[in-house]
Structures are given as structure tokens and as C-alpha cells.
Amino acid sequence: MKTCPGGSCGLSCSDGTCGGTCPDGTDEVRLPPGMLSVYDIDQEIADGAMVFIDNFGDERDVAGLVEAISDHPGQVFGVVFGGLDLKSEYPRYISMGLDTLYHVRNPRLTEYNPEGCAGAIAELWERVRPASIFFNSSGVGRELAAMVAGKLASGIADGASSARFRGRDVSVRVGTDEISFRGYPQIVVWDDSTLPNPAPSGSKKGTTVNRPYSHPSEIVPLEASDAGGCVFVGEGCDGRAVLLARDFAEEAGVGLHEPGKLYGRCVLVCPSEAEYLSVMAARKICLFDGEPGFRVGRSDSAGRLSDLSG
Amino acid sequence: MDVIVLVSFERDGVPRIDAASSRALDAAFRFAEDAGLGTVAAGIGGMDCSEALSMSGAERNVLLSDPVFEKSDIGALARIFAASMGGREWIVFCGNKILTGYLSGMLGMPHLCSLAAIGNGSVGVFLNDGFSYRRRIDGPCCVHVLDSVGWPPRTSRRKAAEAFGSDDLGLGRLSVGAEGSLTVSDPVADDSPAKRGGRAALLGFMGACR
Numbered sequence: 001m002k003t004c005p006g007g008s009c010g011l012s013c014s015d016g017t018c019g020g021t022c023p024d025g026t027d028e029v030r031l032p033p034g035m036l037s038v039y040d041i042d043q044e045i046a047d048g049a050m051v052f053i054d055n056f057g058d059e060r061d062v063a064g065l066v067e068a069i070s071d072h073p074g075q076v077f078g079v080v081f082g083g084l085d086l087k088s089e090y091p092r093y094i095s096m097g098l099d100t101l102y103h104v105r106n107p108r109l110t111e112y113n114p115e116g117c118a119g120a121i122a123e124l125w126e127r128v129r130p131a132s133i134f135f136n137s138s139g140v141g142r143e144l145a146a147m148v149a150g151k152l153a154s155g156i157a158d159g160a161s162s163a164r165f166r167g168r169d170v171s172v173r174v175g176t177d178e179i180s181f182r183g184y185p186q187i188v189v190w191d192d193s194t195l196p197n198p199a200p201s202g203s204k205k206g207t208t209v210n211r212p213y214s215h216p217s218e219i220v221p222l223e224a225s226d227a228g229g230c231v232f233v234g235e236g237c238d239g240r241a242v243l244l245a246r247d248f249a250e251e252a253g254v255g256l257h258e259p260g261k262l263y264g265r266c267v268l269v270c271p272s273e274a275e276y277l278s279v280m281a282a283r284k285i286c287l288f289d290g291e292p293g294f295r296v297g298r299s300d301s302a303g304r305l306s307d308l309s310g
Numbered sequence: 311m312d313v314i315v316l317v318s319f320e321r322d323g324v325p326r327i328d329a330a331s332s333r334a335l336d337a338a339f340r341f342a343e344d345a346g347l348g349t350v351a352a353g354i355g356g357m358d359c360s361e362a363l364s365m366s367g368a369e370r371n372v373l374l375s376d377p378v379f380e381k382s383d384i385g386a387l388a389r390i391f392a393a394s395m396g397g398r399e400w401i402v403f404c405g406n407k408i409l410t411g412y413l414s415g416m417l418g419m420p421h422l423c424s425l426a427a428i429g430n431g432s433v434g435v436f437l438n439d440g441f442s443y444r445r446r447i448d449g450p451c452c453v454h455v456l457d458s459v460g461w462p463p464r465t466s467r468r469k470a471a472e473a474f475g476s477d478d479l480g481l482g483r484l485s486v487g488a489e490g491s492l493t494v495s496d497p498v499a500d501d502s503p504a505k506r507g508g509r510a511a512l513l514g515f516m517g518a519c520r
Contacts, residue, residue: 056439114414114420114421114423115420115421118415122415138439139407139423139424139438139439140438140439142407142408142411143407143411143421143423143438143454144411145408145411146384146407146408146409146410146411146412146414146415147411147412147414147415147421148415149384149385149411149412149415150385150388150411150412150413150414150415150416150417151415151416152415153385153416153492154385154492155383155385155491155492155493156383156384156385156408156412156493157493158384158408173498174495176497176498177495177496177497177498178495178496178497178498179493179494179495180493180494180496181492181493181494182491182492182493182494183492189408
């Protein structure tokens with residue numbers, strides 16, 4: 001960062017290109033007017049607010065949530081999970097009032113996974129450090145809010161219906177109480193039924209940041225004793241194989257993974273690397289390449305697992 | 311590894327275990343019986359909650375009672391429960407999603423949200439926002455029990471509650487209670503005309519009594 005050559009006015013510029021003039025007449029470089037007051041970067045916590053965009057299942061009202069906190073003094077950061085197909089949705093998210101959209105891209109996080117998503121949000125907060133994080137009151141929103149609060153050892157208010165800002169500090173109305181916070185981040189779950197219904201702003205400009213996230217899930221080799229606890233159904237399996245797998249899962253009382261329907265954690269085997277990358281929650285993962293038309297059966301699985309564990 | 315159920319109380323009149331905790335107890339005992347695990351019910355409250363907790367049906371009841379625990383927020387409650395769990399491995403059942411989520415994030419344990427049924431082999435069926443999934447509950451984790459599902463009622467059993475305070479748990483005043491909470495809750499003054507009128511009338515009545 002360059003500073004005033006004369007050293008008399010204390011103004012600064014990030015790249016030296018703005019070419020302003022010091023009040024004392026010497027040449028200097030400085031930030032555009034008002035920029036320092038907008039971007040007060042000399043602080044541990046930023047003025048901004050982060051908003052979780054719940055696009056798992058039916059998308060929740062992000063625009064209403066952003067509108068509900070429109071009195072806050074800083075930028076609004078959105079965080080959303082998804083694969084490459086989410087790119088076409090960037091303008092729509094920005095039009096909801098976001099200044100910056102963080103698209104957390106990890107092939108393993110394209111399906112909802114509580115630990116993975118909470119870890120990603122907590123990690124993003126550590127990097128951006130906005131003063132508050134707002135969640136919808138969906139089942140997913142409330143679960144993630146609580147887990148993120150636990151990870152970051154911060155306060156949480158559940159069921160807010162209005163907010164009041166004093167600088168970056170927020171206090172929210174929950175029932176007949178007003179909840180304020182000690183420390184950051186201030187985590188708020190907003191009661192969806194009380195959200196306003198604003199029109200999207202087509203002229204809103206914002207920035208999108210792709211944020212790769214590597215979840216530290218441990219991949220443990222399968223053991224022979226796990227053979228009875230695995231069901232695998234991949235892209236290459238036909239309908240009959242899927243039915244067989246369902247029966248197997250039902251009988252064995254284990255989790256079942258079908259393409260596009262994975263949720264939660266189950267012990268499974270993925271028949272292709274692509275499938276494997278879509279899975280982050282398995283307690284034990286083993287992969288091998290499945291062929292189109294691959295047939296699933298108890299003896300197949302036991303045999304395969306036995307081979308793999310060796 | 312055993313099962314611990316985090317219990318809260320309704321305090322209108324004589325304290326009693328609240329409905330969500332009661333369902334969590336039913337689900338936990340059903341699970342523990344199938345899995346052959348021991349059961350502990352833990353609740354935070356005054357000594358007057360002891361009788362209600364003793365009827366939880368658990369093999370052991372633990373009342374976490376200390377004046378410094380009063381006005382604890384969710385984070386402080388999670389710290390108290392975590393301290394009561396010591397360093398042991400537990401499968402935690404609770405009817406409060408925010409509490410199980412917080413505890414799960416704090417302790418780095420998996421969070422299994424919205425348990426709706428338990429099948430053979432300790433496999434839980436979970437429903438969250440339209441997602442449904444099955445998961446075998448076979449390791450330390452926090453299980454939130456869905457509050458809209460009925461469970462077979464648990465066996466009635468009376469077991470006196472053991473009481474533990476902040477000193478027993480090694481918790482200082484600054485980590486729990488009002489001082490240790492990261493949120494501050496204040497009642498909102500109701501300034502509706504009806505309320506103002508009622509307050510004025512009350513003040514007038516009190517003045518007349520002096």
C-alpha cells in the first residue's frame with residue numbers, strides 16, 4: 001500500500017493508481033472518497049452479515065431474510081452449497097440483495113450433510129469474519145445454525161421476528177424477549193413466517209466467490225466384518241438391481257445410497273469414482289469401478305468386500 | 311458407551327418433565343433396550359425438579375442443580391451437559407434440536423436430526439425438511455428426537471436423582487449461568503395502549519393502598 005509521498009496527510013491507496021492530491025499540494029495517491037469508511041479493514045470482525053442460503057430441497061426465502069436485516073451497516077455475504085450447475089443461479093441470488101455470494105463447491109457437499117456444511121460455514125466465517133450469521137428456520141437451517149454456533153462457541157438466538165442494529169451489533173426479538181449477544185459471530189435463526197416479501201432487484205450488482213472446501217472426512221478401508229453392513233447402488237445399476245439392493249438394505253437394516261438420493265451417513269460402497277466424490281458422509285468408504293448393468297446381490301457384495309478388505 | 315437423555319422441565323406449578331423430553335426418553339429407552347446399553351437421564355433445574363426426574367424411567371438420574379446455572383443460554387446449557395458427560399462416550403438423545411446441534415458442533419460428534427422411528431438393528435429413520443434417511447446408531451452421536459412422533463411408552467421406574475453442582479462438574483461462574491452465557495435476554499416492554507392503561511390502573515391502585 002502506497003502512502004502520501006509528503007507524509008503529511010496520511011491517506012493511502014491500495015495500488016497507487018488513484019492519483020489524488022494532498023491538501024498541502026504535494027502529489028499523493030489515495031482511496032476514492034468514502035472508501036475507507038465503507039471498508040474498515042483494520043478490525044478483527046467485519047461489519048457484514050452472512051446469510052445461509054438453504055437450497056436443499058425447496059429453496060427458502062433468502063430475499064426476505066436479506067430484507068429483514070437491511071438496516072445493518074455492512075455488506076451481506078451469502079453462502080450456498082452446490083455443484084457447477086449452480087452457476088446459472090448466481091444473478092438470481094445477487095438480485096436478492098447479496099453483495100458477495102460464496103459458492104462452496106465440493107463434490108462431496110452437493111447433497112446435504114450436516115457436519116460437512118456446518119464445517120464449511122464455520123471455516124468461511126473464520127475467513128470473512130462477519131459480525132453475524134443469519135439462517136432460515138427450516139429444519140436444515142436450524143440444524144446448521146446450532147452446529148455452527150457450537151463449533152464457533154458463539155451465542156445463538158432461535159426464532160427471531162425482528163432485528164435492531166447498533167453498528168455491527170444486533171439484538172433480535174424472540175417471542176416476548178429481546179436477545180442481544182456477547183461476542184461474535186452473532187448467530188440468528190429467523191422465524192420464516194415473519195419474513196417480509198420484497199421484490200428482487202434486477203439492478204443489484206455483486207461478486208461471486210467460488211470457494212473450494214475440503215472436508216476432513218476420514219476414509220477408512222472396509223473390513224470383512226463390514227460386509228453385512230453395506231449396500232451399493234450406482235449409476236450403472238439397472239432397475240432390478242436397485243430393487244434387489246432395497247430388499248438387501250431392508251433385510252440387513254442398513255443405509256441405502258441411490259444416485260441423487262444420498263442423505264446422511266451410511267456404510268456404502270460406490271461403484272465409480274464419480275459416485276465416491278458425491279459421498280462425504282460415509283463412515284467407511286470403499287470404491288471400485290462398476291460396470292453398466294452391474295448386478296447387486298448379497299453374495300456379490302460379500303465377495304467384493306472380502307476382496308477389497310484383503 | 312451408554313445412552314444419556316437430556317431432559318428439561320415444565321415449571322408451571324409442580325415441575326415435571328416436558329413433552330419433548332418425555333418423547334426423547336421413550337425413544338432413547340426403546341433404542342437402549344434393543345442395543346443393550348445403559349440409560350442415564352440428566353436434567354438441569356432446581357432441587358424441586360428431583361422428584362420429576364426420579365420418575366424418568368432411566369437406570370440413573372442426574373440432576374444438575376446449582377444457583378449459578380440459572381439463566382444459562384443454549385451454549386451454557388451445552389457446556390453443563392458436556393461437563394456432566396465427562397470424557398466418556400455417549401449416545402445423546404434430546405428433544406431440543408438447537409441443543410443437540412450445539413452440543414454436536416461443540417464436541418465434534420455426528421448430529422442425527424429428527425429421529426422418527428427405530429427399526430431392527432438399532433437403525434434410526436430420520437426425517438428433516440422432507441429428507442428421509444436411515445442410519446445405524448452405533449457410535450457416539452447426538453440424536454434429536456422428532457417431537458411430532460409418538461413412541462411406545464417407557465416402563466415406569468422410580469430411581470432417586472443424584473444431584474451435582476458446578477463444583478462437582480468443575481464449572482466456574484464465568485462459563486455458565488448469566489455470566490457465562492453469550493446471549494442476554496431481556497423482556498420486551500409491552501407498550502400497547504391496553505398494557506399502558508392496565509399499568510396506570512395498577513399504579514393508581516397501589517397508590518390508593520399506601
